[in-house]
Amino acid sequence: MELTTVWFCLIAVLWIGYFCLEGFDFGVGMLLPILASDDRERRVLINTIGPVWDGNEVWLLVAGGATFAAFPEWYATLFSGFYLPLLMILVALIVRGVAFEYRAKRDDLRWKARWDLAIIIGSYVPAVLWGVAFANIVRGVPIDANGEYTGGFFNLLNPYALLGGATTLLLFLTHGAMFLALKTDGRVRHEARSLAARFGVLAAAVAVAFLFWTQVDSGNLGSALLFVAAAAALVGGLVAVGAAREGWAFLGTFVAIALAVAGLFVALFPDVMPTSLADGTSLTTTNAAATSYTLKIMTVVALVFTPLVLAYQGWTYWVFRRRIAVHHIPEQPARLPAA
Template sequence: MDLTTFWFGAIAFLFVGYFVLEGFDFGVGVLMRTMGRDDAERRLLLGTIGPVWDGNEVWLITGTGAMFAAFPHWYASVFSGFYLPMLLILLALIVRGVAIEFRGKRPDHAWRARWDLAILVGSLLPALLWGLVFANIVRGVPLAADHDYAGGLTDLLNPFALLGAATFGAVFVLHGAVFVALKTTGEVRDRANTLASRFGPVAVALLLGFLAWMLIGVRRDPVAAGLGIAAAVAAVAALGANRRRREGWAFAGTAAAIGLTVVALFTALYPAVLPSTTDPAGTLTVANAAASAYPLKVMTVVAGVFLPLVLLYQGWTYWVFRKRLAVTR
């Protein structure tokens, strides 16, 4: 395996970690006002992600940083062509982070209600926009022969990308509901389990439709098809486990469904990193988008030293905060 292929796989791994971990953060943020009937329950829901949400965002920083260093042309084309969605994601994440930190600063109902709304918007908007972005990446966008984005905003709002947005948003909400059921006790746990049972079929139906469209109508790849089928099986299994109140297995199922879907996206995309829908000469691949050999070698050494340490630290964090939480009034 050459270093360009290795770093394409490494970036896929980082985005798998980001969407699996930040996915339930987004889901909890979207559901906080719905499942939390009073301030005590909303504080409980926020407490389920409180120790880990900012650590989960490190996966995004690392993934985009690796994209910038390993595939600078890919990074430039994506972040220029997708400028508005990326800007909105950044602003939403900033608002969400501020809201999580500032919500508890004053014991005022109106104050906390405004920040709760900010958490909802700051969680839902990135979930939808990441689906839009990744659906467009795998589908392809208008690129000129010099790899510059040659389309407009309306080119990004195609039916496949909109389905991708709806799918990511729905699956993250399901993932969040299952996580709440896993991390809480009493009425909140029951409520989360019921919500996951009722909303789960909608999320899974969207996921099946998105995967089928991608693997039949956009990118036909046998390996990606196998991964997509595995993702669908994991999603259905998660619903079954949730109905039996096996929250640990249900969470493993939704996490596997998200992870396998992202891997299927990257597998279907390879060896391209950003296909051109207009001029084939404009397609970016792992070969023509990559940095030179020396920086890739340096990155590989650095990643080999520090990535295991980061994974161990984050795993330790989840282990320390593994216990269920109860409402305190």
């Protein structure tokens, strides 16, 4: 296999990892105002992802970094063309990240409510915009013969892309509810289960519509098989949550997201950013790639470090495997000054 193809696959794996992992912590953030009824319950939700959300987010940095290193032209066009949406995602992630830390630093309900709002907005904005961005990449955007994006911001808000945004939004909401059903106990767990089932049905309907549209517009045999498998996994997850089998249910949405994203990348290949212009040039794994020397070095690095990263991130989830309920939440966060 060509090194450029290897790196296309590796970047796909990084994005899959990112959406499967941060997907549920976005979901938890979005469910904060829906699922939790008081401050204790809100803290139950936040503490399920407390030790892991930042590690999940590194998958995005590495996906972006790998794109920059392996396909510099892809990175250049993507980050210039999608400048404003990516800026919005970045600001949302910054505000969301500090909000987790800051909300517990004062015992003041107004202070906490303000940071909760930051967590909520900071979770909804990227959950929608990632879908919009990926839908646009697969559909094709105006790229001229020099490989430059020539559309504007509103060009990105077409019906197909908005459907993509709705798909990621609902999938992540469902995924987050599945995660909470698996990681909490008491009222929150039961509520999470029923919300997972309700959001799940909606997510399945919207996702099938989006994936069908994708398949008709830009699909191939491989993507068709992956999309069908993704839909089956989602349905399997919904059946499992109905039967109160929370582990299987979470695995269902996890696999569904992984397969759907894999399908999008298969539909994209060998392009990395197809053009929608008749006289434009699509960016492909070949014309957007770095030199083979760069790719070789990075392949060695990836082969050594990827198993290591997976091992210790997996270990983190094992260390914090215990379910959390309201009685596990200490009265005050540790080390809070009295004044």
